[in-house]
Amino acid sequence: MITKLNHVSIFVLNQDSAYEFYVNKLGFKVHTDAPMGPGMRWLTVCPPGQPDLEITLMPIEDGMMFKDGAAKQMRELVKKGTFGFGVFECNDLNATYEELKAKGVVFKKPPTKEFYGYEALFMDDSGNWFSLGQKK
Amino acid sequence: MYLYKRIVQAKLYIDNHFGSEMDLDNIADEACFSKFHFIRLFKAIYDSTPHQYLTRVRIENAKKLLQEGNSINETCFMVGFESVSSFTGLFRRYVHLTPSAFQRQFMEREERIKNIPLQFIPNCFAEQKGWTQKSNFQEAV
Numbered sequence: 001m002i003t004k005l006n007h008v009s010i011f012v013l014n015q016d017s018a019y020e021f022y023v024n025k026l027g028f029k030v031h032t033d034a035p036m037g038p039g040m041r042w043l044t045v046c047p048p049g050q051p052d053l054e055i056t057l058m059p060i061e062d063g064m065m066f067k068d069g070a071a072k073q074m075r076e077l078v079k080k081g082t083f084g085f086g087v088f089e090c091n092d093l094n095a096t097y098e099e100l101k102a103k104g105v106v107f108k109k110p111p112t113k114e115f116y117g118y119e120a121l122f123m124d125d126s127g128n129w130f131s132l133g134q135k136k
Numbered sequence: 137m138y139l140y141k142r143i144v145q146a147k148l149y150i151d152n153h154f155g156s157e158m159d160l161d162n163i164a165d166e167a168c169f170s171k172f173h174f175i176r177l178f179k180a181i182y183d184s185t186p187h188q189y190l191t192r193v194r195i196e197n198a199k200k201l202l203q204e205g206n207s208i209n210e211t212c213f214m215v216g217f218e219s220v221s222s223f224t225g226l227f228r229r230y231v232h233l234t235p236s237a238f239q240r241q242f243m244e245r246e247e248r249i250k251n252i253p254l255q256f257i258p259n260c261f262a263e264q265k266g267w268t269q270k271s272n273f274q275e276a277v
Contacts, residue, residue: 007258032249032256032257033249034249034250034253034256034257035250035253036253036265036267040265040267042253042256042257042261056261063264063265063266064263064264064265064266065264065265091181091182091183092140092181092182094140095140095143095144095147095181095182097140098140098141098144099144099147099148102144102145102148
């Protein structure tokens with residue numbers, strides 16, 4: 001029986017830049033950072049309150065995962081902001097919004113009252129977007 | 137929103153200057169709040185007083201410095217504590233390990249990641265990336 005989710009992948013254009021964004025701007029913790037040979041790296045991070053959820057910062061590269069030009073298509077889609085990979089939560093949306101903005105995070109939508117709750121939308125350094133909601 | 141900006145600026149000031157001697161009264165003045173009001177607003181937003189938050193920031197940064205291989209003494213003073221015994225006591229209270237045990241545990245894990253990285257990577261991803269084909273990534277028997 002499935003008990004929990006322990007890995008999820010976010011496709012990024014560059015792992016170094018993604019590290020800077022997720023660790024130094026969003027404040028996520030590094031879970032595993034394993035060099036796997038020249039130009040290859042297994043990098044997972046986790047939100048401070050979820051040390052057992054590994055978010056894999058997956059580079060988009062030609063290879064077994066992306067074949068026949070799929071890597072190029074995927075990079076274009078990510079850059080265009082096609083993908084929203086999930087919803088993050090915080091204790092205070094206004095304070096988190098001000099702090100992340102001060103650190104250079106780009107918001108598509110400021111904190112806004114919607115019928116389903118209080119929400120902002122931000123983008124990572126690759127173009128992926130996320131919803132940020134306030135814990136009830 | 138302006139009120140939030142002032143509290144966030146104070147919080148970012150703590151984040152960036154935790155290693156120095158910090159007068160939280162000054163920070164309240166800089167944010168243009170009375171000390172009482174500042175503590176109340178800070179706690180409402182961050183669920184801890186500015187002093188509790190400062191301690192937590194110091195401990196979190198101490199963890200990073202220990203992970204980088206700094207000694208316990210060096211780490212203690214770099215993050216703004218004035219005595220190794222009080223640093224060690226607070227570290228143990230927050231992390232549930234002494235600084236030396238924390239550092240040892242981290243270094244041992246890093247060594248395992250370096251020597252047998254496939255133990256830390258789900259096999260489906262390792263196969264997709266072709267890492268299971270490389271003999272130097274094989275798990276130690």
